Amino acid sequence: MQASNAVIKGSLGCDLQRNRSFGQFNKRSLSVKTLYLRDSTSSSVSRFSSLHMGAEFSSGRGKVETMFRSSAKPRFVKVQASGGDIEDLVVPTPQGKSSGTVLPYVGVACLGAILFGYHLGVVNGALEYLAKDLGIVENTVLQGWIVSTLLAGATVGSFTGGTLADKFGRTRTFQLDAVPLAVGAFLCATAQSVQTMIIGRLLAGIGIGISSALVPLYISEISPTEIRGALGSVNQLFICIGILAALVAGLPLAGNPLWWRTMFGVAVVPSILLALGMAFAPESPRWLFQQGRTSEAETAIKTLWGKERVAEVMHELRAGSQGSTEPEAGWLDLFSSRYWKVVSVGAALFLFQQLAGINAVVYYSTSVFRSAGIASDVAASALVGASNVFGTTVASSLMDKQGRKSLLMISFSGMAASMLLLSLSFTWKVLAPYSGTLAVLGTVLYVLSFSLGAGPVPALLLSEIFPSRIRAKAVALSLGMHWVSNFVIGISLFLLL
Numbered sequence: 001m002q003a004s005n006a007v008i009k010g011s012l013g014c015d016l017q018r019n020r021s022f023g024q025f026n027k028r029s030l031s032v033k034t035l036y037l038r039d040s041t042s043s044s045v046s047r048f049s050s051l052h053m054g055a056e057f058s059s060g061r062g063k064v065e066t067m068f069r070s071s072a073k074p075r076f077v078k079v080q081a082s083g084g085d086i087e088d089l090v091v092p093t094p095q096g097k098s099s100g101t102v103l104p105y106v107g108v109a110c111l112g113a114i115l116f117g118y119h120l121g122v123v124n125g126a127l128e129y130l131a132k133d134l135g136i137v138e139n140t141v142l143q144g145w146i147v148s149t150l151l152a153g154a155t156v157g158s159f160t161g162g163t164l165a166d167k168f169g170r171t172r173t174f175q176l177d178a179v180p181l182a183v184g185a186f187l188c189a190t191a192q193s194v195q196t197m198i199i200g201r202l203l204a205g206i207g208i209g210i211s212s213a214l215v216p217l218y219i220s221e222i223s224p225t226e227i228r229g230a231l232g233s234v235n236q237l238f239i240c241i242g243i244l245a246a247l248v249a250g251l252p253l254a255g256n257p258l259w260w261r262t263m264f265g266v267a268v269v270p271s272i273l274l275a276l277g278m279a280f281a282p283e284s285p286r287w288l289f290q291q292g293r294t295s296e297a298e299t300a301i302k303t304l305w306g307k308e309r310v311a312e313v314m315h316e317l318r319a320g321s322q323g324s325t326e327p328e329a330g331w332l333d334l335f336s337s338r339y340w341k342v343v344s345v346g347a348a349l350f351l352f353q354q355l356a357g358i359n360a361v362v363y364y365s366t367s368v369f370r371s372a373g374i375a376s377d378v379a380a381s382a383l384v385g386a387s388n389v390f391g392t393t394v395a396s397s398l399m400d401k402q403g404r405k406s407l408l409m410i411s412f413s414g415m416a417a418s419m420l421l422l423s424l425s426f427t428w429k430v431l432a433p434y435s436g437t438l439a440v441l442g443t444v445l446y447v448l449s450f451s452l453g454a455g456p457v458p459a460l461l462l463s464e465i466f467p468s469r470i471r472a473k474a475v476a477l478s479l480g481m482h483w484v485s486n487f488v489i490g491i492s493l494f495l496l497l
Helices: 103-134 140-168 170-190 194-222 225-232 234-249 259-265 268-280 285-290 294-305 307-321 340-355 358-371 377-402 404-427 429-454 456-465 468-496
Strands: 006-008 030-038 045-053 064-068 075-080 086-091
Touching: 103 140, 103 170, 103 194, 103 234, 103 259, 103 268, 103 358, 103 377, 140 170, 140 194, 140 468, 170 194, 170 259, 170 268, 194 234, 194 285, 194 468, 234 259, 234 377, 234 456, 285 294, 285 307, 294 307, 340 358, 340 456, 340 468, 358 377, 358 429, 358 468, 377 404, 377 429, 377 456, 404 429, 404 456, 429 456, 456 468
Parallel strands: none
Antiparallel strands: 006 030, 006 064, 030 045, 064 075, 075 086
16 A cells, blocks of 8 residues: 555454465455545545455454554554454564574574474384383383373473463473473483383473474564564474484484484483573563563564564554453363354364374384385385475475465375375285385375475464464364374374284
């Protein structure tokens, strides 16, 4: 819009769409009854009636007041939904080169994402060797518990991570999270009994459960508006890199059966680096502002985005704090008639993500390739991990172009076709001579399809479909569904194998 000052006032009837590319969630038009426009170079006022505009706000009927200021200041859109939820949206404005530095602190936070992926994938190649070392080769139940205890711990961590972050702050919670991550890795590396191994996996699971909620939260709160979307996909990418690192770390196992201890032990290093890095990282300006620590929030903004943006960002935070007067929603509110549909969508996204079987590949691809006669089974698993990283990188560039819904449809369709190919390679006698090659091909295509949509999209959608009032608890519930289903699938598939 060319006007430097414009005030839009009107009575609006709307059922608004949280994300235009994900389905048709309450898609309606935004009807503006009366619009007053004053141009900075003209004193004339133009009146428009019944102007229809598409919008991406939260669902409900409400009133919208929009103010467009000069290019040096942010532009705000406030939406008040029928139930009292108020969403403050900031329309980004072009900025000059910032004197702040965000990327190093995003990198430090992503150590948590790398550890998330590493602890998930490390058991893939190491399980056979640690089972021999601990004397449980014939006990598949205990082997299953070693795999799945991590997921049980992650379930606990995912429900507590948000509470800890709100109470102690983001950076302090990262430092606290480094303790179970490091101690868990150390216990696994030095375990002389199954009990010690399970305790170590449980602690590591609590750690990755906390980081699964904390890493994307911190990144979103320290990232400038204009690059927040791009940095938001970094979390999933580094999880995939962590899984790939775990699979590559298993390559020396064939020549050194005790190498599995080193595989678990190296996870102590990034855990310590995470704690040290967060000692120097700025706290989230949003959290500091919410705690009434305004001067510290300004200092953090200056470090992250530059001193020239302090006034702008503080104005955004003050505008956001003037939102809904309703208290934060309780757990039972998630199941009220007002919210249960959207909460069900968030939980179902993660449930179907896990039912599609991705973690069966993450945990057991080496065993599957070995049964298919692949000589270099660990190397084949590393190839699968590389395809995961590649697909996630591609998905990051397609997310805003193709839309969430289309990527999900393509992803699940590709996964179904790939699993059909994999199953036929083991059941059709005519394909028996090629079963090894087809098993690797089917698995690589499956993981590639997963990483294009089913992997990154659900986590991204959570922040887009949940109203502010229920967002923290609804995200925790959805992540809890992820870890519970992951746990059940992990231990069940192991018993079947």
